[in-house]
Amino acid sequence: MRRDGGAPRRRHTIFRQVAVTALAAGLLAGTIAPAVATAGVATADSSAAVPKAAAGQDRPELQKAVQAFVDAGLLGVQVRVNDERGEWAGSAGRRKLGASAKPPTNGHFWVGSVTKTFVATVVLQLVAESEIGLDDPVAGYLPEFGLDRQITVRMLLQHTSGLFNYTGDLDPDGTWVPGLPATGKEWLDNRFHSYRPQELVRFALAKPLKFAPGKDWSYSNTNYTLARLLIEKVTGHSFDAELKRRIVRPLGLKGTVVPGNRTQLPNPYAHGYFRYQDAGQWKVADVSRQNPSLLAGAGDLISTTNDLQTFFSALNDGRLLPAKLLAEMRKPHTKSDPLYGRYGLGMFVQDLGPSCGTVLNHNGSPPAGYAALMYSSPDGAKTLTASLTTGDAAFDLATYPKLLDGLVKAAFCGGQATS
Numbered sequence: 001m002r003r004d005g006g007a008p009r010r011r012h013t014i015f016r017q018v019a020v021t022a023l024a025a026g027l028l029a030g031t032i033a034p035a036v037a038t039a040g041v042a043t044a045d046s047s048a049a050v051p052k053a054a055a056g057q058d059r060p061e062l063q064k065a066v067q068a069f070v071d072a073g074l075l076g077v078q079v080r081v082n083d084e085r086g087e088w089a090g091s092a093g094r095r096k097l098g099a100s101a102k103p104p105t106n107g108h109f110w111v112g113s114v115t116k117t118f119v120a121t122v123v124l125q126l127v128a129e130s131e132i133g134l135d136d137p138v139a140g141y142l143p144e145f146g147l148d149r150q151i152t153v154r155m156l157l158q159h160t161s162g163l164f165n166y167t168g169d170l171d172p173d174g175t176w177v178p179g180l181p182a183t184g185k186e187w188l189d190n191r192f193h194s195y196r197p198q199e200l201v202r203f204a205l206a207k208p209l210k211f212a213p214g215k216d217w218s219y220s221n222t223n224y225t226l227a228r229l230l231i232e233k234v235t236g237h238s239f240d241a242e243l244k245r246r247i248v249r250p251l252g253l254k255g256t257v258v259p260g261n262r263t264q265l266p267n268p269y270a271h272g273y274f275r276y277q278d279a280g281q282w283k284v285a286d287v288s289r290q291n292p293s294l295l296a297g298a299g300d301l302i303s304t305t306n307d308l309q310t311f312f313s314a315l316n317d318g319r320l321l322p323a324k325l326l327a328e329m330r331k332p333h334t335k336s337d338p339l340y341g342r343y344g345l346g347m348f349v350q351d352l353g354p355s356c357g358t359v360l361n362h363n364g365s366p367p368a369g370y371a372a373l374m375y376s377s378p379d380g381a382k383t384l385t386a387s388l389t390t391g392d393a394a395f396d397l398a399t400y401p402k403l404l405d406g407l408v409k410a411a412f413c414g415g416q417a418t419s
Contacts, residue, residue: 059081059085059088059090061410061414062079062081062088062090062407062410062411063090063092064410065403065406065407065410065411066079066090066091066092066407067092068403068406068407069092069093069388069403069407070092070093072395072396072399072403073393073394073395073396074093074388074389074390074391074393074395075093075094075096075097075270075271075272075273075389075390075391075392075393076091076092076093076094076095076102076103076270076388076389076391077091077092077093077103077386077387077388077389078090078091078103078104078105078107078270078305078386078387079091079105079305079384079385079386079407080105080305080306080309080383080384080385080386081382081383081384081411082309082313082381082382082383083381083382083383083411084381084382089105089106089305090105091103091104091105093389093391094391095270095271096270096271096286097271097273097284097286097391097392103270103387103389104268104269104270105305106255106268106304106305106306107268107269107270107304107305107387108255108257108265108266108267108268108269108302108303108304109265109269109270109272109302109303109304109370109372109387109389110265110272110290110292110299110301110302110365110366110369110370110372111299111301111302111303111308111364111370111372111374111387112295112299112363112364112365112366112370112371112372113221113295113298113299113362113363113364113365114299114301114303114308114362114363114364114372114374115224115295115297115298115299115300115301115364116224116298116299116346116362116364117311117312117315117346117347117362117374118243118247118301118311119224119227119228119231119239119297119298119346120157120224120227120329120345120346120347121246121247121315121320121321121346122231122239122242122243122246122247123153123157123227123230123231124157124321124325124328124329124345124346125246125320125321126231126234126235127153127325128321128322128325131234131235132153132230132234133153134152134153134154134328135152135153135154136152136153137149137150137151137152138151138152138153138155138156138226138230139151141153141230141233141234142226142229142230142233145201145202145205145226146205147205147226148162148209148213150212150213150214151163151213152213152214153227153230154345155213155214155223156223156224156226156227156230157223157224157227157345157346158217158333158343158344158345159217159218159219159220159223159333159336159343160213160214160215160216160217160218160333161209161213161214161220161222161223162209162210162211162212162213162214162215162216162218163204163205163209163210163220163222163223163226164177164179164204164205164207164208164209164210164220164222165179165204165218165219165220165221165222166179166180166200166201166203166204166220166221166222166225167179167180167182167183167221167294167295168180168182168183169207169210169218169220171210172210172211177207179203179204180195180200180203180294181193181294182294182367183367183368184276185276185277185278187367187368188274188276188285188287188368191287191290191291191367192263192289192290192291193291193293193294194261194291194293195293195294195296196293196296197225197228197229197296197297198229200221200222200225200294200296201222201225201226201229204220204222216335217333217335217336217337217343219336219337219343221295221298221299222298223298224297224298224299225295225296225297225298226297227297228296228297228298229297238258239258239297240258240260243256243258246320247311247320251307251310251311251314252310253303253307253310253311254304254307255302255303255304255306255307256301256302256303256304256307256311257301257302257303258300258301259292259300259301259302260293261291261293263289263290263291264289265288265289265302266302269288270387270389271286271288271369271389272286272287272288272368272369272370272389272390272391273285273286273287273368273369273389273390273391273392274287274368274369274390275390275392284391284392287368287369288369290366290367290368290369292366294367295366299364299365299366303372305385305386305387306385308372308374308385309383309385312360312374312375312376312380312383312385313376313380313381313383314380315376315380316360316376316377316378316379316380317379317380317381318380328344328345329344329345329346329347330344330347330349330360330378331344331345332344332348332349336348339401340361340362340363341359341360341361346362347360347361347362348360348361348362352408352409352412352413353413355413356409356412356413357377357378357412357413358377358378359375359376359377359408359412360375360376360377360378361373361374361375361376362374368390369389369390370387370388370389370390371387371388371389371390372385372386372387372388373385373386373387373388373404373407375408375411375412377412382411382412384407384408384411384412386407
């Protein structure tokens with residue numbers, strides 16, 4: 001998500017430079033406020049289900065990197081790393097305000113734009129089955145929307161369609177164009193509203209294209225809501241049913257849910273909060289309950305760190321897609337925003353340097369309260385998955401890239417410092 005229409009244009013320019021995915025924007029919305037963090041201590045969770053060889057293992061580099069997020073102002077963090085040493089699960093901070101318990105390492109959370117990788121995978125499975133053509137016009141499958149026939153399925157998955165982002169977007173001259181209530185107090189007051197995917201798409205299509213299809217890159221939730229509708233049109237089944245049949249059941253994902261209008265996370269879960277100003281006073285609201293239909297297909301899944309690890313490892317080791325289509329997912333677009341690497345089809349491709357190599361990732365967050373991380377080595381053998389929750393403390397977004405870099409490098413290259 002991006003900032004709402006009430007922010008000054010200069011802030012939008014800064015935000016454009018610093019972050020593009022829903023994760024960074026979700027952290028930005030509602031967490032920049034004067035307060036002091038009360039931090040817990042990062043420890044490995046010995047109760048987590050881990051291989052015997054990994055249970056209780058000491059991973060101080062991971063514990064330090066996790067704790068750094070809490071020290072910087074986040075309320076809680078849960079992290080899971082799988083590598084040649086086995087599985088490590090740990091957490092830091094607090095499960096909720098007013099309590100001392102740490103976040104559960106097997107907790108459920110709103111994953112935000114991590115949803116896009118699941119959607120892209122299902123679309124590409126349908127491509128593998130010759131039910132969809134990757135370079136076919138989307139209008140041929142969804143004629144009811146009157147889409148520009150130059151917009152192809154690939155462009156949806158790659159964010160090169162030029163379609164306006166229904167949660168708000170920048171126009172070509174950098175001016176912010178508000179979308180549906182997705183940030184700030186407006187979102188907070190509207191957070192239980194139910195949307196239909198078709199409603200989201202039609203809102204976006206009422207705005208002009210940002211650029212000619214295929215001629216540029218711009219992250220847009222509209223692309224993935226259309227991709228979800230494409231899945232449903234071609235299969236004749238709900239996205240929920242197709243996800244269960246193709247991914248959730250085969251991989252044994254026990255905590256991954258397409259919630260629809262469901263507003264409650266399954267237990268256990270850590271609470272997420274939203275800070276806002278009202279009549280000149282700072283207030284905080286528990287936003288653990290929210291209606292994710294605002295982000296249908298683009299950011300509405302519930303999952304766990306274990307499920308994200310299982311899914312992303314399976315995707316990258318070739319269990320979910322033929323090698324040719326997995327290679328298509330990993331072809332980065334040169335114009336995509338480089339914060340998390342360059343965007344392929346539903347994932348980012350990031351080069352960590354000659355001694356660390358390439359990682360594949362997609363991060364995300366709902367409008368407020370939560371953020372999710374999902375990283376893997378190209379062979380799926382090494383993974384990092386995490387959930388972050390915001391509380392009543394300040395969080396300076398400018399520190400976020402360094403914190404993320406520290407955690408990723410602790411997991412993938414022995415905790416190297418950023419060069």
